[in-house]
Amino acid sequence: MKLKSLALAAAAAAAGAAALTTPAPAQAQAKEQFFPLLVYRTGPYAPNGTPWANGKLDYLKMVIARDGGIGGVKVAYEECETGYATDKGVECYERLKGKTNTFFDPQSTGITFALTDKAPGDKMPLMTLGYGLSASQDGYVFKWNFPYMGSYWTGADILIQHIGKKEGGLAKLKGKKITLVYHDSPFGKEPIPLLQERAKMHGFDLQLIPVTAPGVEQKAAWLQVRQSRPDYVLLWGWGVMNSTALKEAQATGYRATRCTACGGRAPSPTSRTSATAPRATTRSPSTRPGRASRSSRTS
Amino acid sequence: MLYRENGQFKTSYRADQAVFPIAQDRVAIAVLLVLAAVVVPLAAPEYLFRAILIPFLILSLAALGLNILVGYCGQISLGTGAFMAVGAYVAYNFQARIDGMPLIASLLLGGLGATVVGVLFGIPSLRIKGLYLAVATLAAQFFVDWAALRLKWVTNDSPSGSVGVAQLQLLGMPIESPVAKYLFCLGFVLVFALLAKNLVRGAVGREWMAIRDMDVAAAVIGIRPVYAKLSAFAVSSFIVGVAGALWGFIHLGTWEPAAFNIDRSFQLLFMVIIGGLGSIMGAFFGAAFIVVLPIVLDSLPYWFGIPIDTALASHLTYMIFGALIVFFLIVEPHGLARLWSIGKEKLRLWPFPH
Numbered sequence: 335m336k337l338k339s340l341a342l343a344a345a346a347a348a349a350g351a352a353a354l355t356t357p358a359p360a361q362a363q364a365k366e367q368f369f370p371l372l373v374y375r376t377g378p379y380a381p382n383g384t385p386w387a388n389g390k391l392d393y394l395k396m397v398i399a400r401d402g403g404i405g406g407v408k409v410a411y412e413e414c415e416t417g418y419a420t421d422k423g424v425e426c427y428e429r430l431k432g433k434t435n436t437f438f439d440p441q442s443t444g445i446t447f448a449l450t451d452k453a454p455g456d457k458m459p460l461m462t463l464g465y466g467l468s469a470s471q472d473g474y475v476f477k478w479n480f481p482y483m484g485s486y487w488t489g490a491d492i493l494i495q496h497i498g499k500k501e502g503g504l505a506k507l508k509g510k511k512i513t514l515v516y517h518d519s520p521f522g523k524e525p526i527p528l529l530q531e532r533a534k535m536h537g538f539d540l541q542l543i544p545v546t547a548p549g550v551e552q553k554a555a556w557l558q559v560r561q562s563r564p565d566y567v568l569l570w571g572w573g574v575m576n577s578t579a580l581k582e583a584q585a586t587g588y589r590a591t592r593c594t595a596c597g598g599r600a601p602s603p604t605s606r607t608s609a610t611a612p613r614a615t616t617r618s619p620s621t622r623p624g625r626a627s628r629s630s631r632t633s
Numbered sequence: 634m635l636y637r638e639n640g641q642f643k644t645s646y647r648a649d650q651a652v653f654p655i656a657q658d659r660v661a662i663a664v665l666l667v668l669a670a671v672v673v674p675l676a677a678p679e680y681l682f683r684a685i686l687i688p689f690l691i692l693s694l695a696a697l698g699l700n701i702l703v704g705y706c707g708q709i710s711l712g713t714g715a716f717m718a719v720g721a722y723v724a725y726n727f728q729a730r731i732d733g734m735p736l737i738a739s740l741l742l743g744g745l746g747a748t749v750v751g752v753l754f755g756i757p758s759l760r761i762k763g764l765y766l767a768v769a770t771l772a773a774q775f776f777v778d779w780a781a782l783r784l785k786w787v788t789n790d791s792p793s794g795s796v797g798v799a800q801l802q803l804l805g806m807p808i809e810s811p812v813a814k815y816l817f818c819l820g821f822v823l824v825f826a827l828l829a830k831n832l833v834r835g836a837v838g839r840e841w842m843a844i845r846d847m848d849v850a851a852a853v854i855g856i857r858p859v860y861a862k863l864s865a866f867a868v869s870s871f872i873v874g875v876a877g878a879l880w881g882f883i884h885l886g887t888w889e890p891a892a893f894n895i896d897r898s899f900q901l902l903f904m905v906i907i908g909g910l911g912s913i914m915g916a917f918f919g920a921a922f923i924v925v926l927p928i929v930l931d932s933l934p935y936w937f938g939i940p941i942d943t944a945l946a947s948h949l950t951y952m953i954f955g956a957l958i959v960f961f962l963i964v965e966p967h968g969l970a971r972l973w974s975i976g977k978e979k980l981r982l983w984p985f986p987h
Contacts (some may be wrong), residue, residue, distance in 0.1 A: 419891075420885065420889065424884075425684045429680060429932075447889065451799060
């Protein structure tokens with residue numbers, strides 16, 4: 335787990351290093367590279383936020399201790415606690431943006447949405463590692479968003495392809511029943527357009543079951559799942575929602591073996607990486623993710 | 634010595650009924666206005682605008698609206714966040730669906746939308762009081778949260794349920810820079826504060842206060858409870874709705890339903906209680922206390938160069954903040970506005986108290 339969050343942090347730092355060398359020449363001459371760290375170590379999502387924040391922090395500390403910086407440039411950082419709240423995150427962004435022109439990694443879909451409007455004005459790159467605004471893959475429209483390692487659309491697409499492989503081909507999905515149990519927030523709703531498009535393409539039946547944020551109350555959702563008896567359940571949760579979901583699923587007698595694709599959005603950043611890494615994409619139009627995500631974007 | 638009204642004779646009813654009858658107050662307010670409208674925009678850094686001043690102004694507007702309902706009319710409400718949300722989403726729908734909609738018009742229409750919803754949820758106040766009314770207004774909160782999440786047309790079919798506005802303009806001038814946004818909000822707050830002050834001084838305000846102090850007695854002397862209570866709900870939710878629209882449009886830019894959740898309702902209620910129930914000034918004190926203090930507490934370790942874990946700092950902020958609220962409520966249950974007026978009373982006699 336530690337290794338994988340380090341890998342995530344490594345990707346973040348590598349991306350940061352790339353930003354260091356390429357876009358703004360003024361940065362290269364700066365004596366110090368400042369990394370703003372928006373973290374959430376408090377609130378209902380702290381179980382996810384704390385290890386993620388620790389991983390990034392540990393990696394930066396390691397780079398400083400081992401190399402004394404990146405390519406001879408000193409590294410500085412400061413954490414700002416967002417508590418996963420959008421208004422607090424915007425405050426943190428305003429507080430730290432004066433100190434840096436490196437990049438911001440908001441670590442929250444809601445904060446990313448709010449900052450997407452502000453970033454072009456400040457000429458501030460927003461890097462979202464496997465989360466954020468899926469539509470921002472279109473770099474022609476979203477010039478300052480850099481969704482690395484795929485987006486929610488990529489993640490959902492991988493899940494459908496995985497199910498297709500299990501069934502022996504995407505064509506076999508016809509008539510199957512797939513249920514999405516999702517966190518009722520922009521984060522949880524992001525994959526829906528893609529899944530709907532996929533459902534149209536392959537003729538499977540998509541059922542949407544929202545779970546009110548933060549997701550501690552799910553009995554009704556799982557009773558609904560049991561009632562409709564889907565072939566697959568995609569669980570799109572975050573923080574406390576995932577552990578609750580597993581307990582509730584068990585309590586309502588839903589057999590975990592049928593929940594093949596459980597953990598679409600898994601409880602820790604580690605499995606997030608593993609879910610999205612195989613199809614890591616960049617913003618360049620030629621290497622966009624799966625077919626379905628493209629078709630849903632144009633639709 | 635400086636703050637003394639000796640020799641200031643009122644020779645007309647007009648002078649006697651002025652908003653600020655004491656000359657020193659008028660000077661102080663004029664200085665404050667110049668400071669807020671001229672000096673601050675020239676001198677303040679961007680962070681101050683975006684992170685402190687703009688949220689402070691918008692939330693004081695919302696607290697002002699809530700104070701009319703809770704402080705002046707005595708109808709407790711836990712649905713403030715919902716009324717803000719209605720304001721924001723109605724304004725958003727007008728702005729997004731009608732091409733070339735003037736910004737101020739959509740903000741005011743947002744306020745009108747909130748008025749309708751506010752009056753609707755105010756109807757139970759004719760039968761139920763106190764804690765029970767609070768629970769009824771809580772229903773407004775849950776209903777609006779639900780509507781914003783589930784009804785597609787509310788968010789203009791946004792797939793993620795998050796909506797945003799961009800390129801706001803006022804008479805061809807872009808409202809993009811923090812200074813422009815600040816001045817825009819300041820204008821709204823000043824106009825609404827003046828309106829509210831005059832409303833609560835007038836006949837309507839007196840009706841509200843009579844209902845607050847004892848509704849049966851008020852009804853006996855000829856005040857219609859239906860009219861008084863519903864007008865308080867209407868005025869209050871109009872102001873709160875405009876504040877909500879400003880919060881979405883000017884402060885956040887892009888928002889999700891969680892921006893106006895139950896926490897926002899509680900936050901505003903705390904502002905009104907800490908600032909001072911039944912006081913226009915109190916809304917500003919309360920907003921300043923609740924907006925600025927956590928940020929200051931959060932930043933203190935950095936200012937003094939004490940390396941402290943952010944989680945610890947954030948937990949400490951909660952604890953100190955909570956302790957301060959308890960302290961203030963014990964020392965002065967009538968809020969910061971009451972402390973302020975005690976200070977003014979003392980200043981009148983200073984330096985020779987009898």
